[in-house]
Amino acid sequence: MRTSIVRSVQSAIARSRSRSSSSTYVCARAYSSDSVPERKVAVLGAAGGIGQPLALLMKLNPLVSKLSLYDIAGTPGVAADVSHINTRSEVCGYAGEEHLGKALEGADVVIIPAGVPRKPGMTRDDLFNINAGIVKSLCTAIAKYCPHALVNMISNPVNSTVPIAAEVFKKAGTYDEKRLFGVTTLDVVRAKTFYAGKANVNVAEVNVPVIGGHAGITILPLFSQATPKANLSDEDIKALTKRTQDGGTEVVEAKAGKGSATLSMAYAGAIFADACLKGLNGVPDVVECSYVQSNVTELPFFASKVRLGKNGVEEVLGLGPLSDYEKETLESLKPELLSSIEKGIKFANQS
Numbered sequence: 001m002r003t004s005i006v007r008s009v010q011s012a013i014a015r016s017r018s019r020s021s022s023s024t025y026v027c028a029r030a031y032s033s034d035s036v037p038e039r040k041v042a043v044l045g046a047a048g049g050i051g052q053p054l055a056l057l058m059k060l061n062p063l064v065s066k067l068s069l070y071d072i073a074g075t076p077g078v079a080a081d082v083s084h085i086n087t088r089s090e091v092c093g094y095a096g097e098e099h100l101g102k103a104l105e106g107a108d109v110v111i112i113p114a115g116v117p118r119k120p121g122m123t124r125d126d127l128f129n130i131n132a133g134i135v136k137s138l139c140t141a142i143a144k145y146c147p148h149a150l151v152n153m154i155s156n157p158v159n160s161t162v163p164i165a166a167e168v169f170k171k172a173g174t175y176d177e178k179r180l181f182g183v184t185t186l187d188v189v190r191a192k193t194f195y196a197g198k199a200n201v202n203v204a205e206v207n208v209p210v211i212g213g214h215a216g217i218t219i220l221p222l223f224s225q226a227t228p229k230a231n232l233s234d235e236d237i238k239a240l241t242k243r244t245q246d247g248g249t250e251v252v253e254a255k256a257g258k259g260s261a262t263l264s265m266a267y268a269g270a271i272f273a274d275a276c277l278k279g280l281n282g283v284p285d286v287v288e289c290s291y292v293q294s295n296v297t298e299l300p301f302f303a304s305k306v307r308l309g310k311n312g313v314e315e316v317l318g319l320g321p322l323s324d325y326e327k328e329t330l331e332s333l334k335p336e337l338l339s340s341i342e343k344g345i346k347f348a349n350q351s
């Protein structure tokens, strides 16, 4: 049995090598699984700092049957590399725009970490001029080749790139607000880590919702709802809030010009994609925070807890009780978040 699987993998690799002589893509079939639904996940920007470890983590996910790795260059190598891992999914690497359609066809989940990262001294909004165009063209292709996929937007500034994606999909007639997500999981990951350290509780048991958006003061961790409960002072809560808001900058400065968070982001992106896949597969009660179309506040997009289901967003959950500090901070983040949303909408509609 094992020998025949090994032989079939070897012959699949040989077949893929012969058809990828131009080195544009490599496809290698691994193992099949009868009990779990087939799911194709595409990563756009897969040769980058986030893309590579995210490709690795998605290759480790047993819910994935096909892993499609797309970038403007470098993906055949990444695909060949991760394809040797003995997990379920078939891996294909596509390099160059002419292969984007093939990379996307049939995708259930598309994860987008394509675009430039920050350098010290930059805000996420400083990335807008380059990343807005990248996201727009990738979303145009998604609308064409996999209009029903769940889209996990990582590219910054998320506060604007998600509204850009929504406008592109609206124009193409494929927009479904239940299928578009800004990935804010890294804020939750950070809030959990920092809270566990300060409260001296087991980090594996910690939960902290993070609402708002994904940039500076628009990131609002709700430590008043954190569990397990801990008796932290107002000063501690303020310091934890600030550290969560500045978490990305902390990494950008530490990397000193060599980019922003990649490994922790890949981890966070893998958690969120896994939640999307579980929801699609009908696993009940899958809840994660995400930046989605929302009416929990007056802002058209807002991050809060979201219940995931077979069609993507099943329910955008309310904010729950907020402390006075959180109420005040929520009001103060709204103008900046609204202006980032409007900037994205304007860009998508004028260019």
Ligand SMILES: NC(=O)c1ccc[n+]([C@@H]2O[C@H](COP(=O)([O-])OP(=O)(O)OC[C@H]3O[C@@H](n4cnc5c(N)ncnc54)[C@H](O)[C@@H]3O)[C@@H](O)[C@H]2O)c1
Binding pocket: 044, 045, 046, 047, 048, 049, 050, 051, 070, 071, 072, 073, 113, 114, 115, 116, 117, 118, 127, 131, 134, 138, 153, 154, 155, 156, 157, 158, 183, 184, 185, 186, 187, 214, 259, 260, 261, 262, 265
């Ligand atoms: N949402 C979050 O929490 C979060 C966290 C960390 C980083 N980010 C953002 O993710 C993005 C990527 O960061 P990174 O560190 O991986 O950057 P990186 O430069 O290491 O990788 C980006 C990759 O995107 C590719 N790319 C560029 N244009 C493309 C296109 N048109 N199609 C496909 N691929 C394209 C590049 O070739 C590169 O491989 C940045 O915008 C960064 O700010 C978001």
Ligand SMILES: O=C(O)C[C@H](O)C(=O)O
Binding pocket: 117, 118, 124, 156, 186, 247, 248, 249, 251, 252, 260, 261
């Ligand atoms: O901070 C950045 O520029 C990257 C990312 O948004 C992060 O939060 O780490």
